[in-house]
Amino acid sequence: MAINERHRPEVIVGLVATPPDYAAEVVARLATELADRLAERVNPNVRWTIRQGWGDMAPRRDGGVEALLEDVARRRADARWDVAICLTDLPLHTERQPLVAQTSAQRRVAAVSLPALGLRQLPALRVVLPDLVGRLLPDVSQEWTPLPGTATGLTSQVTAVQGVVGEADAGELGYVASPLVGRMRLLSGMVRANRPGRALLGLSKLLAGAFATAAISLTSSTVWEMGDALGGLRLTIIMLLALTALVTWLIVAHHLWEKPDRETPAGLARLFNLATIFTLTLAAAVSYLVLFAGTILVTALLIETSVLADSLKRPVHLTDYLNLTWIISSLATVGGTIGSGLEDEDTVRAAAYGYHPDPGGWRDEQDA
Template sequence: MTVGEQHRPEIVVGLVATPPDHPAEVVARLSGELADRLAERVDADVRWIVRDGWGEVAPRRDGGAEALLDDLVQRRADDRWDVAVCLTDLPLHSDGVPLVAQASARRRVAMVSLPALGWRQLQAVRAVVPDLVGRLLRDTGDQPMSSAGHGSANRVAAIHRAVDDGDAGERRYVGSRLSGRVRLLTGMVRANRPGRALLGLSKLLVGAFGTAAFALTTQTIWQMGDALGAVRLTTIMILSLVALVTWLIVAHDLWEKPDRRTPVELARLFNVGTTLTLGLATAVSYLVLFAGTVLAAALLIDTSVLEQTLQRPVRATDYLTLGWIISSMATVGGAIGSGLEDEETVRAAAYGYHPEPDGYQDRKDR
C-alpha cells in the first residue's frame, strides 16, 4: 500500500445474501468487482473495501422490506460495516406495485429484490448497488461524495420511479404496475433456477422414454396419431403437461399455504413462481422427449411398415405426428413415475423452499 493510499478515507461496504441460494451466487460475482465500480461511479478518492456474507436460510416473510432492513442494521453494527446492502429473492410489493429496492440512510442500509429486476439480474445489480451505496453515504452527510453515477438506479429498466417516504434518506424504488409484474414473474423463475428443476426430473424423463419406447411398437397408436388433427393433438399435449405439473405439486406438497408468517399475496406469488418454474422444466423435458421419440421412430419403424398400417404413402410429417402423440402419452406415464423422484430434489422447485447448503454457516465471523 502506497503512502497516498494510506491517507485515503476507507469505507467498508457489506453485501449480504438472504437466503444463501441464488442471491449468494449474485453476491459472489458482484463482490469481486464492486470496489472498482464504486471507485468509478461514486468516488475515486475513497479506498473501498467490500465484505460479503450470508443471511438467513429462511428470511422473514411477514415484515417485508422493513424486516429485512432491520435485520441488516444489526448485521452492519456487529461487523462494523459503514453501509450494508442486502440482496434477496423475496418478491416484495409497495402500494400494489413491485418493490425493486429500498434505501434507508438513517439506518445506513439498503436492500434489492432480485426477482423485480427481471431475467438479467446481475447486469441490473451492477448499476443499482453502487447508486444505493452512494446515496446512503451522501444522505448521511458523513462522507463527501462526488456526483459520479448519481441517479444510475433510475436508468435501470426495472425501476419506474423513486418514492421518498418523508424521513430524510428513506427512499423506495418501484417498478411499473403492468410491465413490472411481468418482470417480477420472470425474475422469480430466474431466481428459482429452472435448470435445477429440470435436472430433478431426470428419473421422470427416463421413465417417459421407457413408456415411449413401448408405445412405438403399438400399431394402434400409429393409427390414432394419423386420425387425430393438430388441434386435438395440441389439446392432448397441453393436458398432459398440466397433469404432470399438477401431479408434481400435489404429490410433493409444493403448494404454499398462507399463514401468520406468509401473507396471502406472498403465498400467491410463491405458488405462481413454483408453477411457472415447473411448467418451464416440464416443457423442456417434453421437447427432449419429443426429439428422442421422433428419432427412435425414424430409426426403428420402416416406411413400408408404416405405410401398410396407415394404408397410404408416408411423409416425414407422419413421424413428427407419431412422436407428438407418443410424447404426450409418455408424459402422463412419466407423471405416475414421478413419485420415484428424490423428495429433496423435487421440493427444491418450490419457490418458498430453500435447502440448507452443505457446510452452511453464517459468514459473519469469518
C-alpha cells in the first residue's frame, strides 16, 4: 500500500486567504478535508496535497478580481503549486452582478468571494472547490473535461451561482449571482463574514453600563409609572430610537464609517458601510435581549407585586412587569452608550467591514 501511495502522482493545491482574517479561518477548516473531497469528486488515483497561504492585509480593493488573480498566480508560481485558489471576504462584481467565483485556466488559478455564497458558506465551498480544481486541472479529472462554450455544473449545484460570463475558449470564466437576490445574499454573507458574535463580545462594557443604569432605574417609582402610562407603540418607538442611537454612536465615536477614496470605490464603500450597520444592529439587538432577560429576572425578584400595585394604584399583571422591563431596558441602552465609549478601540473597530485586525501569527505554510 505504501509503495502504491509513493508512486501515485502528486497534485498540490494552494488555498490563499486574502486578507488573513475571516478567510484564513475558513481555509484552515477546509484544508483538513479538501484532499479527501478531491479524491472523491475529481480523481482518486492522484495524491492530493493541500497548502495554505495568506494574502495581503489590505488587498487592492480597486483592482477587483483581476488583482487577486494576479497575486495568487505569482504565489502559485513561486511556491510551485499545481493550482491555487484565493478565498476572499471582498465583495466582487462583474457586469454589475455579484461575482461568486472567477477562474483563469491559463494561469491555473481561481478566486472565490465568500460573501457572495451567502450564509451557508462552508457547505457551498465543499461543492465549489472540487469543481474549480477539476476544471483548472482537466488532465487529472476523471469526471469530465470542460468543453469550450459550455456552462459548468456550479449553476445547478450551488444556489448562489445563477450564470456564467466570460471567455470560455480562453478559460476565463466568471460565475455570477442574480442581480437582486444575489445582492441580498451578498450582503447577508458580508454580515456573516464580519462575525456579529465578535462584535457582541466586544460590547461587554456597554452591557455592564446598561445593567448599572437598569439597576438605578428599578428604584425609581417614576419609571414604574412611565412603564404603565406608555403603550406598546410608544415603547417600541423608544426601543428603536435607543438602538439607533447606540449604533450611530458606535459608528461615529469609533470612526467605523468607510469613506470612498482612491482604493475604495463609492459602491464598495456603501457595501462596507451597510455590512457594518447590519453587524452592529444585530449585535446591539442581541445585547438588548440579554439586557431585557436579565432585567426582568431582577425586576421579578426585587419588586413585590403589592409594592408595584400600591404605586400604580391598581391590580398588577404580568404585562406590567414586561412593560416596566421594556422601558428600563430602553433607557439602560441609552445609558450603555457611555460604557461603549470605554471599549477597546481595536475590539470595536473589528465590527467595521473594511477593517482587518493584525492576524497575529498567520504565516504561509512551508513545505517540509
